[in-house]
Amino acid sequence: MLYIPGNNPAMIQQGGIYGADSILLDLEDAVALNQKDAARTLVRNMFKVTDFYDAEVCVRVNHLSTPFGLADLEEIVPLQPSAIRYPKTESPEEVIELLNIIERIEDRHNLPHNKMTLHAMIETAMGVQNVFNIASKFSRIDAITIGGQDLTADMNIIPTPDGIGIDFARKRIIMAAKASHIDVIDTVFPDVNDEEGLRRETEYAKRIGFTGKAVINPRQIDIVHEVYTPTEEEIRKAYRIVREFRMNSAAGIGVFAIDGKMIDAPIVARAEYLLRLANVTVD
Amino acid sequence: MLNSLGREIPEYMEGIGKLEPFQGALTKLSKGWMDEPTIPAPNKAYLPHQSKLCKTLEEAIIRSNPHNGMTVSFHHHLRNGDILLVQTLTILHNMGIRDITLASSSLNECHDPILPYLKDQTVTKIFSSGIRSELGRAIALGVLDTPVVIHSHGGRVRCIHTGKIQIDLAVIPASAADCEGNATGSHGKSAFGSIGYAVIDARYAKQVIVVTDNLVDFPCIPLSISQNFIDHVVLVDSIGDASKIATGTTRITNSPMDLRIAKLAADVIEHSGFFVPGFAFQVGAGGASLAVAKFIREKMKKKSLKGSFMLGGITSYCVDMLNEGLFETIFDVQSFDAVVSNSLLNNRHHIEIPAALYANPFNCGCITNKIDVVVLGALEIDVDFNVNVITGSEGKIRGASGGHSDTASGAKLTVVVCPSFRGRIPIIKKRVHTIVTPGETVHVLVTERGICVNPAFPELENNLRMAGLNIKEIHDLEIEVDKITGIPAPLEYTDKIVGLVEYRDGTIIDVIHQLKEKEIKI
Amino acid sequence: MKPKIPAQAGTFESSDVIVLIEPLPDKAGRKIEISSSVMQQFGESFTKIVIDLLDQFEMTDIHLIAKDKGALEPTIKARLETAIKRSLDLQEGTLKQ
Numbered sequence: 001m002l003y004i005p006g007n008n009p010a011m012i013q014q015g016g017i018y019g020a021d022s023i024l025l026d027l028e029d030a031v032a033l034n035q036k037d038a039a040r041t042l043v044r045n046m047f048k049v050t051d052f053y054d055a056e057v058c059v060r061v062n063h064l065s066t067p068f069g070l071a072d073l074e075e076i077v078p079l080q081p082s083a084i085r086y087p088k089t090e091s092p093e094e095v096i097e098l099l100n101i102i103e104r105i106e107d108r109h110n111l112p113h114n115k116m117t118l119h120a121m122i123e124t125a126m127g128v129q130n131v132f133n134i135a136s137k138f139s140r141i142d143a144i145t146i147g148g149q150d151l152t153a154d155m156n157i158i159p160t161p162d163g164i165g166i167d168f169a170r171k172r173i174i175m176a177a178k179a180s181h182i183d184v185i186d187t188v189f190p191d192v193n194d195e196e197g198l199r200r201e202t203e204y205a206k207r208i209g210f211t212g213k214a215v216i217n218p219r220q221i222d223i224v225h226e227v228y229t230p231t232e233e234e235i236r237k238a239y240r241i242v243r244e245f246r247m248n249s250a251a252g253i254g255v256f257a258i259d260g261k262m263i264d265a266p267i268v269a270r271a272e273y274l275l276r277l278a279n280v281t282v283d
Numbered sequence: 284m285l286n287s288l289g290r291e292i293p294e295y296m297e298g299i300g301k302l303e304p305f306q307g308a309l310t311k312l313s314k315g316w317m318d319e320p321t322i323p324a325p326n327k328a329y330l331p332h333q334s335k336l337c338k339t340l341e342e343a344i345i346r347s348n349p350h351n352g353m354t355v356s357f358h359h360h361l362r363n364g365d366i367l368l369v370q371t372l373t374i375l376h377n378m379g380i381r382d383i384t385l386a387s388s389s390l391n392e393c394h395d396p397i398l399p400y401l402k403d404q405t406v407t408k409i410f411s412s413g414i415r416s417e418l419g420r421a422i423a424l425g426v427l428d429t430p431v432v433i434h435s436h437g438g439r440v441r442c443i444h445t446g447k448i449q450i451d452l453a454v455i456p457a458s459a460a461d462c463e464g465n466a467t468g469s470h471g472k473s474a475f476g477s478i479g480y481a482v483i484d485a486r487y488a489k490q491v492i493v494v495t496d497n498l499v500d501f502p503c504i505p506l507s508i509s510q511n512f513i514d515h516v517v518l519v520d521s522i523g524d525a526s527k528i529a530t531g532t533t534r535i536t537n538s539p540m541d542l543r544i545a546k547l548a549a550d551v552i553e554h555s556g557f558f559v560p561g562f563a564f565q566v567g568a569g570g571a572s573l574a575v576a577k578f579i580r581e582k583m584k585k586k587s588l589k590g591s592f593m594l595g596g597i598t599s600y601c602v603d604m605l606n607e608g609l610f611e612t613i614f615d616v617q618s619f620d621a622v623v624s625n626s627l628l629n630n631r632h633h634i635e636i637p638a639a640l641y642a643n644p645f646n647c648g649c650i651t652n653k654i655d656v657v658v659l660g661a662l663e664i665d666v667d668f669n670v671n672v673i674t675g676s677e678g679k680i681r682g683a684s685g686g687h688s689d690t691a692s693g694a695k696l697t698v699v700v701c702p703s704f705r706g707r708i709p710i711i712k713k714r715v716h717t718i719v720t721p722g723e724t725v726h727v728l729v730t731e732r733g734i735c736v737n738p739a740f741p742e743l744e745n746n747l748r749m750a751g752l753n754i755k756e757i758h759d760l761e762i763e764v765d766k767i768t769g770i771p772a773p774l775e776y777t778d779k780i781v782g783l784v785e786y787r788d789g790t791i792i793d794v795i796h797q798l799k800e801k802e803i804k805i
Numbered sequence: 806m807k808p809k810i811p812a813q814a815g816t817f818e819s820s821d822v823i824v825l826i827e828p829l830p831d832k833a834g835r836k837i838e839i840s841s842s843v844m845q846q847f848g849e850s851f852t853k854i855v856i857d858l859l860d861q862f863e864m865t866d867i868h869l870i871a872k873d874k875g876a877l878e879p880t881i882k883a884r885l886e887t888a889i890k891r892s893l894d895l896q897e898g899t900l901k902q
Contacts, residue, residue, distance in 0.1 A: 008818075009818075009820045009821050009876060009877065009880040009883075010818060010819055010820035010821065013767070013820060013877055013880075014539075014540060014731070017540070017543060017731040017732055018539065018543055033899070033900040034899060034900040034901065035899065036898055036899035036900070037887055037890070037891070037896040037897065037898060037899035038814050038815070038883070038884070038887040038899075040898070041883040041886050041887050042879075042880060042883040042884075042887075044883070045879035045880070045882055045883040046879050046880070046883075048879065049878075049879050050767075050879075051763075051767075067898060067899075067900075068898045068899065069898075070898065071897045071898025071899075072898065217539060218539035218542075218543065219537075219539050219542060222546070676843075676846065677843075677845055677846075678845070705875075706819060706820070706842055706843060706874065706875030707820070707843050707846075707847060707875035707876070707877060708843060708846060708875070767877065768877065769847065769850060769877075769878060771843070771846030771847060772845070772846050772847065772848075772849060772850070774845055774846070800845070801845055801848075803839075803844055803845075803848035803849060803852070804849075804852075805837050805838070805839055805852050
């Protein structure tokens, strides 16, 4: 997921060329407070005509407690991007308020209530505490994300390269997402020039369960992809597991072994997930 | 008459002579010899212990028999830091010399101060591989009566051999020289590396002045230029602005767009079928082009693949790859940064070569003929893969033919890298404004929005498709880009020809018409 | 409508355009100045966009200056719209300058 500042035409018009899976046009933190109107108008115009190729396009609006949030929604909801990303989500009540406004706008424009989804950003201690209720209760929320920098600030701690201060929050948010069967996206890695640091942090994010990672510069996309793309060896192994599972289950055998290791349902499920990621079908 | 690319070429051009239309990249070469006779180089005689040293550049010029209608030549190894071309022409102008033919291997922004000499007919003809900035603008708008001739680096050597360019005076700046005129660019405070383009000037000019700011004890080693061709030697305070001649190391671009294009280009090379042990490689020093080297370097290391040689304009990046053992040899006709000079001086596998060996088509084999993969830029490219590197979208002359067509014609795989549009101007055209490199020598175009393969090379396209690369038909990409930018209004030109673009074999591949600047009504 | 206050929108960055608006005295009409890095190719279409948008907002007694660095059409329109709304003091959901 590539963040693009909403008031930067050069970056928006090139947003689709870098192979990001999704693009986030940002009206919030990347836009100066006195340029909110300009960014909103620019994003609206660019969104309508720009080809972002295969990328999903989301828009991050300002929080409704700011003077900008409502105007953002009035402009963006009618465009029906694939998702609206809502910052600093702290409670289910906030989400209800947000959804009410979105649906009112959708009604006014004769738009369905089930097309555009919501991404809730968890960036405060309160949000982390309430994350399961946010993640699980709303069918329109199909992803949650952690906002590392805001959370660090809210917790009054100093950011460290190992991210130890927000490690609990990361894992709690992941657990809430997994329990709700929705996606969970890791925060950005702010140092664009530190490729090794980005790789380490992405590898960690993958290990603990994030489905993806947000990036602030196109140069970071390839590294995230490299980490998340299954290796040829992993694909071969998964292929073999799924194929043998199907042959065995056709023969009525539930549990079997490959190279002396027992293969059961969870292992098969993981192999199938990996093959879906790699776009490989087993015949 | 029309040339084989459908461009109208006059049969005769006042001030230049009879013109021969381009008939295909290898048509003239396939004969095995050059039809035009080679003119003899001058023979001179010096007495033992006669001194060549002059106190000033002016004194050396006075001793060189300056006259109206003379041809003066320069090399462009000092890039944008050169000051001697302007100084020389100013001296000649002040002496009242008129009707000069300027034959510099290229012209840069730093040469803008000679514009008044074009206006007052001190200079009336120009041969060069490149023209930029205010000069390029003025020439496009018709400041000269005779069209400028744009040649390639290889073509320039041929021009001198055949007498199309007959140099009366060559002024050769060098960062180190001795009293006899042995000279080099590989050391000294103004070091610029290879002096490859000037070798032919030294050999053929009737008078040759070596100018240096670093007169060393005899002999000056290495003998990049040797004393047997040098008439006069001048010691000056400075041959140019060192900060613009060569700076430290060349950095890889940070531009995400250039890096994206470069990565795609490296993927193309990897899967082209030419990325094999012993391959020979050339990249430019510009943004995306140089960045391709970064990705190729990573791929070579990953695959433990070792290449044969790197060629061309050499950057510190090439030197790093040589030192890492990724390539055996560098052939260096032009060096881009200070680190390169050092390597050229000290590494036996880093070899200085003259322009003739680099790219002249009419000899027993220039090194461009042995390139496997070259990565080149473009100002425009058309749906027939013809490339323009000389005129900008606004119609002005603002680029250089350089080694573009030389290397494209030699390489097994010519990859052109450029963004699909620049500042709202689409780069892929139905027809480029000026053809420098013919489409038959271009295999692939790589842009940020897709890769286009010249349909003349179906096997290559197949290889790239098999690798899962994003291949688009060039016509489709052209339409896609036009939709983003809108279609620019056409520029307006007069019938007057202000430039002739010579292909490396001496035929005319295109002409440049005088630009008419429109008044836009508001 | 007449501009109430001087306003501007956009930046000098590449692919962007900066638009400045000043109110003119009554009955002064429109004064438009456009400069662009792609004037020769897109000057006419740029001018048309400006006039169309001014017509749409029925703007008069306005001095508009646009300095373009190759902005695409949606960007040009967005910057013009923002500048016009700001000059009319109509902008919403933003901190005012």
